[in-house]
Amino acid sequence: METEEALISAFNTYDFIVRSAIDFIAVALLVGFIYYPKHRNKDFIFTFILFNVVNFMICCLLGAVKIKIGFAFGLFAMFSIIRYRTIAISIKDMGYFFVCVAMGMLNSLAFVDDNYTILIICNIVVLFLTFILERLDFLKNENAKEIVYDKVELIKPEYREQLLYDLNERTGLNIHRIEVISIDYLKDTALLKAFYYAKESEYVLPTSDDND
Structure with a gap:
């Protein structure tokens, strides 16, 4: 036992x-x-x-x-x-x-x-x-950030490319789409929600023909 x-x-x-x-x-x-x-x-x-x-x-x-x-x-x-x-x-x-x-x-x-x-x-x-x-680095991680933007004239749909280019230049982020949250006409500003990828990728500058 x-x-x-x-x-x-x-x-x-x-x-x-x-x-x-x-x-x-x-x-x-x-x-x-x-x-x-x-x-x-x-x-x-x-x-x-x-x-x-x-x-x-x-x-x-x-x-x-x-x-x-x-x-x-x-x-x-x-x-x-x-x-x-x-x-x-x-x-x-x-x-x-x-x-x-x-x-x-x-x-x-x-x-x-x-x-x-x-x-x-x-x-x-x-x-x-x-x-x-x-280590799935090839997958892009989309983040969002709210931005107070001072060029209200660029929030029109026909100026989307210029808006994205201006935001990328100012923030250094790879922003690919924008949502307009609110517009303050008294201060001439707009509150935007910018969606960008955490992984950096090449950004193509708009040509003069695109701006016309």
Whole structure:
């Protein structure tokens, strides 16, 4: 009986060590080799790793409880509603936060039956997918910015090319379309919503024939 308990204890220790190694390597690759080279934000590295490790440890230590799955999802929900009110967090940073917390749950609670191959493959798939999506530089990201414009005469549809050219020259942005929000005839200004691509592309200057 004591031998059986000793074997179970040894297996639990071995299982914890293997899971810890898998989780640590996975989150280190995610944060150190995928996130940081692209974003260069050390503060989020601290947050991502800390949440991953704490979530992993809590799920491992309470893994023997029968309600461990429900508890894990409750813990995940608690983490997911945390908001940092001092700074604005981008959608992509929240995505990394989600992955770090989910990896902690996956590596601590997944049933492997003494075979960690599937668990390792799952981590590799998550890392590979994150790496590919992070480096989709060929996709253009459209942003919008409101601009108070002083040349009201150019907001007419027939002067669209001249308007785009003037806005690109003034702002240095790759603006490709404009929406007129409001016009103030007293101040002779217009409030425009300019849509531009974050990735720079070549802008073709209008010719004299186009201006005529």
